[in-house]
Amino acid sequence: MITQSPKLAFVLERLSYLADKEGFALFGPDGTLLFSRFEGSPPSEVLISIADIIETANGIAASAGAADLSQMQVDWQESILLIHKHPDLGFHVVLLGRKKLNVGLARILIKEVTPALEEIFDALKLPAPGKERS
Amino acid sequence: MIKLEENWEASLLAAIWHRNRIVIQASNVDSANSLFSLWRYYIPQYRTFVLCGKIPKDARYIKGAKLIDVKESEAQREAFELSYAEEELGAPPIQVVYFAAEPATLRNVLSALPQGWIATTSHPREEWEDESLRIQRVLSFAGGTLFFLDPLPEDVFIEQRLVQDMRDNSEGVKEFKVQLKQSEVHLAFQAILNEVESAGSLTQSYVSEMLNIRERTLAKILAIGAKERRMDLSRYIRRTAPEIVEFLKEMSSVKELYLATLFDGGDLVGYAKYRDIHFPSQNFLRIIQSVGTIPRNFLRSGPLKYIEINTRHVNILVYVHSIVFGFVLEAGPNPVMIRFKVEEFLDQLLKAAGKAPAP
Numbered sequence: 226m227i228t229q230s231p232k233l234a235f236v237l238e239r240l241s242y243l244a245d246k247e248g249f250a251l252f253g254p255d256g257t258l259l260f261s262r263f264e265g266s267p268p269s270e271v272l273i274s275i276a277d278i279i280e281t282a283n284g285i286a287a288s289a290g291a292a293d294l295s296q297m298q299v300d301w302q303e304s305i306l307l308i309h310k311h312p313d314l315g316f317h318v319v320l321l322g323r324k325k326l327n328v329g330l331a332r333i334l335i336k337e338v339t340p341a342l343e344e345i346f347d348a349l350k351l352p353a354p355g356k357e358r359s
Numbered sequence: 360m361i362k363l364e365e366n367w368e369a370s371l372l373a374a375i376w377h378r379n380r381i382v383i384q385a386s387n388v389d390s391a392n393s394l395f396s397l398w399r400y401y402i403p404q405y406r407t408f409v410l411c412g413k414i415p416k417d418a419r420y421i422k423g424a425k426l427i428d429v430k431e432s433e434a435q436r437e438a439f440e441l442s443y444a445e446e447e448l449g450a451p452p453i454q455v456v457y458f459a460a461e462p463a464t465l466r467n468v469l470s471a472l473p474q475g476w477i478a479t480t481s482h483p484r485e486e487w488e489d490e491s492l493r494i495q496r497v498l499s500f501a502g503g504t505l506f507f508l509d510p511l512p513e514d515v516f517i518e519q520r521l522v523q524d525m526r527d528n529s530e531g532v533k534e535f536k537v538q539l540k541q542s543e544v545h546l547a548f549q550a551i552l553n554e555v556e557s558a559g560s561l562t563q564s565y566v567s568e569m570l571n572i573r574e575r576t577l578a579k580i581l582a583i584g585a586k587e588r589r590m591d592l593s594r595y596i597r598r599t600a601p602e603i604v605e606f607l608k609e610m611s612s613v614k615e616l617y618l619a620t621l622f623d624g625g626d627l628v629g630y631a632k633y634r635d636i637h638f639p640s641q642n643f644l645r646i647i648q649s650v651g652t653i654p655r656n657f658l659r660s661g662p663l664k665y666i667e668i669n670t671r672h673v674n675i676l677v678y679v680h681s682i683v684f685g686f687v688l689e690a691g692p693n694p695v696m697i698r699f700k701v702e703e704f705l706d707q708l709l710k711a712a713g714k715a716p717a718p
Contacts, residue, residue: 274652281649282668285642285675289687292670299650302661306650 232345236338237262243331245323251342254315256280279308279317309335316346367498369518370511375401376541377512378475378586382487385503388459391479394503400534403541407451409442411435412458432467440471452587462490474586517579548584555595562597564630568640599629602711607631609704615689617673622683636687643677643685678705
């Protein structure tokens with residue numbers, strides 16, 4: 226798990242501009258939960274479910290012509306789930322929001338905080354997909 | 360109506376494949392037998408040959424052939440009836456060939472079989488017609504004539520393609536291609552039968568996807584299977600609703616589209632592949648199932664409406680209404696445009712079906 230760091234504080238600060246956001250989480254390439262912050266604490270089943278969705282989406286993307294998952298969006302009547310996969314490092318940024326969540330703005334913010342997330346992920350010394358770290 | 364003169368090879372192949380009754384007539388029996396030998400490779404190899412009459416030497420060595428050596432008409436008739444009855448117990452379909460048949464053979468022996476026989480003869484047409492033989496079509500060669508006693512199959516597109524494809528091939532390659540296609544159709548029918556036995560009934564879309572075939576090919580497989588196995592499976596296969604067919608046709612105007620599917624519950628009720636892609640339709644249900652694992656009490660989110668998965672090459676869209684719509688599109692610069700177009704089609708379809716989309 227990721228503990229508090231200046232980079233993480235920056236990410237959270239940037240994402241705080243996003244209205245109607247209910248939660249943010251970071252999952253590793255293999256679906257391991259690295260960090261989460263939700264309004265109220267979600268039961269562990271929710272995070273397990275999101276990990277399962279990430280695994281299924283990756284499996285389906287791979288079956289569609291060996292193409293990597295880049296992003297995913299799930300719309301319920303009242304909620305939205307966004308998953309962005311880092312193209313090289315393979316970690317997954319997850320945003321959960323109410324239906325009024327501005328998806329375009331959310332994507333811009335994810336792009337904006339990605340360099341910081343890369344540094345956070347790099348500090349964890351986790352292997353990127355297909356790579357072994359020394 | 361088939362113009363036999365134009366497509367005579369395809370029609371002959373279709374007639375044999377559909378187990379039509381055929382009389383091969385020539386000035387002498389040897390010539391008639393030669394004509395039979397010339398087209399023998401049109402008979403599917405999975406059939407059991409049942410040979411009778413004055414069997415020529417070369418026919419005696421047909422692999423697995425059953426020879427009916429008895430001379431008495433009654434014994435011959437009983438032997439045929441027995442072989443034909445064994446089909447219902449799971450034996451391979453039979454192909455009876457009666458060499459040097461007399462017109463009386465029709466009355467006394469061959470009338471026992473409603474399908475699946477070929478007779479060679481030197482007796483002219485009039486003598487056969489005197490035995491109340493009703494000839495549906497005639498195909499004349501320099502060396503003889505074929506009398507078709509059953510209406511020729513109407514849809515012979517597979518046979519036409521096959522004949523076209525092997526026009527310049529040697530006899531050996533022609534035989535290979537014919538037998539390969541016949542075996543493929545035979546096995547496809549068996550696969551459908553197995554599925555029907557386990558599931559009770561199937562949707563046309565499910566079978567289309569399972570066997571990677573179009574509607575017309577499915578109809579052909581069922582028609583030939585009905586003749587070969589004497590089982591009408593078409594009643595166990597639910598046809599695609601006309602409004603869904605229309606919708607899938609309209610969707611073909613979306614040039615980025617690879618695949619469109621519609622589900623009613625777990626049943627695949629619409630399926631169209633517009634461009635070549637390997638993407639099992641069950642993937643759409645898998646992702647819905649996976650999303651459904653999020654505890655509802657946490658989300659307070661209401662029903663699931665839409666899922667979009669983007670990859671480097673394709674976009675996968677799932678619209679969840681009373682019917683589930685799944686699409687695979689080429690990854691493009693503006694998939695939102697495509698989404699609007701798809702939703703427009705959905706609204707039309709749902710209105711036509713009297714199922715207004717949920718707000």
